Amino acid sequence: MELKIAGIIVTNRVKSTASQPDTPTVYDRSDSHFEDVSLNLRVATEQLYQEERRLNSRVAMRGCTLKIRPLNQRSTNQWIEVTPEDFSRGGLKFTTDVRLNKGDKIWLLVKPDQGITGINPFQIGGIVKHISPAGDKSRIGAQFHRDMIKDYRRIELDSTLEKLENFLSIIERAAEE
Known part of the structure; x- marks a missing residue:
């Protein structure tokens, strides 16, 4: 399974044990990898707030x-x-x-x-x-x-x-x- 949220791609591998009905599903280690989205977040924040420098009320x-x-x-x-x-x-x-x-x-x-x-x-x-x-x-x-x-x-x-x-x-x- 691969999921992309806000520029972060997360993939997980699941071992299926469906052939053995009484055996629970086993989750293997995650093969997650992350993408640096700090620049994208900064640009989006600047566009959203335009000239306002502060994100907190004064x-x-x-x-x-x-x-x-x-x-x-x-x-x-x-x-x-x-x-x-x-x-x-x-x-x-x-x-x-x-x-x-x-x-x-x-x-x-x-x-x-x-x-x-x-x-x-x-x-x-x-x-x-x-x-x-x-x-x-x-x-x-x-x-x-x-x-x-x-x-x-x-x-x-x-x-x-x-x-x-x-x-x-x-x-x-x-x-x-």
């Missing part, structure tokens, strides 16, 4: 403080406070007077108000994806880069991002009413 970052630490040769080990604007599970936007370039890697230190959210402060890596002027400052769009965290904390981080997104969404809906 919510205002109320009740949170945000600090960044650029990872480049001129950076120091100091955290720099910035003004958070909005958040989604895929990234966030902030305003700063720190000079950053597209492609710069940064550490983000997100500190939700623990007394209200019950969410501990957390660090996550980010990549600068968008820069636009905001008066004498810059508005920066950073995409989260989970690969900068290499251990079990990534699992906890995904859960924390989901909790923060849910909390901020509730706050945003309440503010709209």
Whole structure:
């Protein structure tokens, strides 16, 4: 049997034991092979969402403080406070007077108000994806880069991002009413 789903071809071989009625069917090892469909998925996603870069909804970052630490040769080990604007599970936007370039890697230190959210402060890596002027400052769009965290904390981080997104969404809906 051969089946093609989203560009992935899966084949299985089954040994028939029909000549022996009381013997159950034996499934042999799978001869599955996979086709890389990442480019096809990226193209389809771009066509579907056209100019929209984000796949997750954005919510205002109320009740949170945000600090960044650029990872480049001129950076120091100091955290720099910035003004958070909005958040989604895929990234966030902030305003700063720190000079950053597209492609710069940064550490983000997100500190939700623990007394209200019950969410501990957390660090996550980010990549600068968008820069636009905001008066004498810059508005920066950073995409989260989970690969900068290499251990079990990534699992906890995904859960924390989901909790923060849910909390901020509730706050945003309440503010709209």
